[in-house]
Amino acid sequence: MIIAPGSATLAQLRAIMQGEALELPQGWQAPLEQSVAALAARIASGEALYGVNTGFGKLASQRIGSADLAKLQLNLLRSHAAGIGSFMPEPVVRLILALKAMSLARGASAVRPVVVQTLLGLLNAGVLPAIPAKGSVGASGDLAPLAHLSLVLIGEGQARVEGTTVSGAEALRLAGLPPVALGPKEGLALLNGTQVSTALALVGLFQAQDLLHTGLTAGAMSVDAARGSDTPFDPRIHALRGQPGQIEAAATLRRLLDGSAIRESHRTGDTRVQDPYCLRCQPQVMGACADQLAHAATVLQREANAVTDNPLVTAEGEVLSGGNFHAEPVAFAADNIALAVAEIGALAERRIALLTDPVLSGLPAFLVREGGLNSGFMIAQVTAAALASENKSLAHPRSVDSMPTSANQEDHVSMATGAALRLAEMADNTAGILAIELLAAAQGIGFHRPLTSSPPVEQAVAMVRSQAAPWDEDRHMAPDIAAVKALVEAGDFAALAEGRG
Template sequence: MIVTPGSATLHELRAVMEGEALALPMGWEAPVEASVNALAARIAEGEALYGVNTGFGKLASQRIAGADLAKLQRNLLRSHAAGTGPCLPAPVVRLILAMKALSLARGASAVRPQVIAQLLALLEGGILPAIPAKGSVGASGDLAPLAHMALVLIGEGEAIIGEEVVPGAEALRRAGLAPLELGPKEGLALLNGTQVSTALALAGLFTAEALWLTALVAGALSVDAARGSDTPFDPRIHALRGQPGQIRTAAALRALLEGSAIRESHRTGDARVQDPYCLRCQPQVMGACLDLMNHAAAVLTREANAVTDNPLVTAEGEVLSGGNFHAEPVAFAADNLALVLAEIGALAERRVALLTDPVLSGLPAFLVREGGLNSGFMIAQVTAAALASENKALATPRSVDSLPTSANQEDHVSMATGAALRLAEMADNTAAILAIELLAAAQGVGFHRPLASSTPLEGAIARVREVAAPWDEDRHMAPDIAAVKRLVERGAFTGFVEGG
């Protein structure tokens, strides 16, 4: 797949993350070489250039001798590779390599073409640098994790090949690659940037989108299980408000419920005038989530295509020091995605609580006959509540936090990497909540037999029943939750939503 630097789409980025090969278009080297030549001319003039012939951060006033410029870049990678914690997952590392190559290939970073080619070679060969997940504050870029990435290019650090962790030099040898000798600024360009936080946020976005679709299916199924109304999804209601996500969500819920015999059985003569909010207000809540996801997608697409190292070299040969490495846009996007994941799970948990309450649902208590002898879904709802509560704590905004670093030179930071890193844990919690709701809603619909739900919702029930039998009497609940959660994580329910 050929991707033009500066023009990558979310579809292309997701494909790379999932394993598709990445190539650059013909002629990409020309602007890259021009920036290298421009920087070389400025160095030859004896000008002090940050990170090129000076120290870094608070040490920027220290001039470095010409004979030590290569050593300066090596030392930078070694000293900044100070991360900790478990390594980032392979799909995220693939995306980091791809975005770093695309950013450098825009020709504003004064990095030689062979550096970019080495990044692409690692990606193509499945040689993924071992990058500890923690250690970045999201300004000046993702320094520590990107330093771990860059070490492999010079034959140091560690890489993961399949399931094997090997020294960086061995990884290059297996790929037939030689360690790079870094030129002026190249080490700084490699580790200065927002690619790690952006990759984590993009992974969170892709997961949130799939969970959002799954939640629509689970929510619609809960409406039928609780003999709820589809009137709240009437397009006239949502047109009067005009929120685009709300309008789209209502349309999706209408399509999911269309043709349900359960709905038709109580269209007239229903004593319940209005459903609880967790059923009735799905378009308003899930629509707001959709609008936030769309905003985050736009921000992250721009960031994935951006040049975010420092200093930058213009087409006219000027060297400009700035702050594109500050990941505040990514931090805000990640915080919004955290809100989305928390709200998807919170609304789903409330529907599970409704279904298990006989007063609200009209169904047997805890969705099981012979209550008392059987506890049914009693503790499954407790599990959902625990996970929803955990997500609320995890959703606390990280972008409002800042802790000065580098002897107060870097006195305001974004915390974008931590903001994006916690999305995976939140998504895991939300997937489990949705698995519990799918089990509960499928169980609830079973009490309305022989009436059938709609075609797509019956398809969703069949998918649940492939891995979990109806609940006739108490049995070990955890395996059912785990089995349906695996389906949720594979996106097994997203296809039931029109356009999903």
């Protein structure tokens, strides 16, 4: 895939995350060579340039002699590789490499083409730096994790190759790449930037988008399982409010339920006037989540294409010190994704509770015959409640926190990396909740046989049944949940809501 620096789409970024190779268009090297030459001229003039011939952070007033400029960049990588924790997942690292390469390739960072070529070489060879997940506060860039990434470029640190951890030197050998000898500013350009927090947030966004569509599929199933009404999805209701996500969510639910014989069977004579909110207000809640995710997607696409290191070198040769490394936009976007993921799961948990309550659903208690002898979905609903509760705690905004660093030189930070890191755990929780709802809704629809639901809902039921038999009597529940959760994470149920099933 060829992408011009600064023009990546979300679909292209998702493809890179999933293993697509990345190339840059012909002639991409020229802006980099121009910026390197401009920086060299400024260095030769004897001017003090932050991070080029000075120390870093609080040490910016310390001048560095010309003989030590290369060592300055090398020391920077080594000293800043201070992360801890488990290694970041491979899809995240793929995105980090791609985002860093495309940012540097815009030609405002004064790095030589060989640096970008090495980043792309590692990405396309599947040789991925081993990056500890924790240690960044999301301002002055994602310094620690990017330092661990950058060590591999010089033949140090560690990398992961087909699940095995190897040395940085071995990683370069396997990728067929020579180690990079860093030039002035190149270490700083590699470490500065928001690529780690942005990559984490993008993966969280992609997961959240799939969960949203899975939630709509599961919600439609639950409507029919509970013999709910499709009137709340009437387009006239949503047009009067005008919220775009709500309008789209209602349209999706109408399409998913269109042609349901279960719905037709109780269109007249049903004494219930209105369904509980977890059924009736799905467009309003899921639509609001969709709008949050759409805004986050816009922010993250911009950030993925941005130049976020410091200082920057303009086309005219000026060296500008600024703060594009401050990841506040990413922190806000990640917090909004977290809110959406939590609400998708919270609403699904309420639908599970409805389905297992015979007073509300009209179905057998806990969705099983011979209740008492069998407990059915009793504890599966408890598991869903536990996961939803955990997500509520995890959804607390991280962007409102700040802890001064670097002897108060860096006195306000975004916490974007932590904001984005927790999205994976939240997505895992919500995938578990949705798996339980899909099982419960399929069980509920089974009680209405021989009536059938709509073609898309029946397809979803068949997908559930491909992994888990109907619940005729108590058995181990965990394997069924795990099997259906795997389909959720693969996006199979999301495809139905998107019209791709």
